[in-house]
Amino acid sequence: MNPMILKWSLTPENQEDSFEKYCPNCGKKVLFIDSRMRRRNVNGKNIYEYAIYKCPKEHTWNKSTRQSKASDNNINPSEKFEEKTDQPFQTLVISECFEMGVEKVEIYLDHVEGRWRIDKLLAERVADLSRTEIQELIEAGLIMINDKKIKPDELLRPSQKITLKVQFFKYKS
Numbered sequence: 781m782n783p784m785i786l787k788w789s790l791t792p793e794n795q796e797d798s799f800e801k802y803c804p805n806c807g808k809k810v811l812f813i814d815s816r817m818r819r820r821n822v823n824g825k826n827i828y829e830y831a832i833y834k835c836p837k838e839h840t841w842n843k844s845t846r847q848s849k850a851s852d853n854n855i856n857p858s859e860k861f862e863e864k865t866d867q868p869f870q871t872l873v874i875s876e877c878f879e880m881g882v883e884k885v886e887i888y889l890d891h892v893e894g895r896w897r898i899d900k901l902l903a904e905r906v907a908d909l910s911r912t913e914i915q916e917l918i919e920a921g922l923i924m925i926n927d928k929k930i931k932p933d934e935l936l937r938p939s940q941k942i943t944l945k946v947q948f949f950k951y952k953s
């Protein structure tokens with residue numbers, strides 16, 4: 781057995797990576813896209829976290845994602861400003877699994893927030909499978925939740941394990 785283990789966290793934040801919104805600099809409604817840059821401001825005892833969105837003309841909009849007390853975290857309050865790049869969610873490439881001799885992929889859901897259908901999630905995050913192919917694999921029992929056969933529209937819950945039996949997936953030319 782040669783499993784690949786992944787941990788995924790599903791939040792509304794990484795579900796919606798674009799917003800239609802009025803841009804004061806453009807003077808009209810435009811599509812803001814998540815730049816995957818995150819900004820953290822520490823103001824006294826409060827920590828504010830923002831996702832930085834950009835309009836087509838690179839104007840930025842900071843969407844508040846979290847507010848917490850400095851004491852909740854071990855953050856030095858003198859660290860007034862910090863910018864970091866969030867890793868976009870891990871994309872899974874089935875052809876790479878074949879190359880590496882991975883027999884199955886196990887995805888552990890450590891956080892699930894919002895409504896996530898398994899076929900839709902995998903269509904977004906598996907680079908080389910279409911939603912139709914994923915639905916066929918689910919129907920065939922080659923994609924399971926907690927080792928049980930499921931339906932393509934199954935909704936995901938925290939602490940579940942998604943198993944992809946890639947060794948039985950058909951090679952695509």
Ligand SMILES: [Zn+2]
Nearest residue numbers: 803806835839
């Ligand atoms: Zn703009």
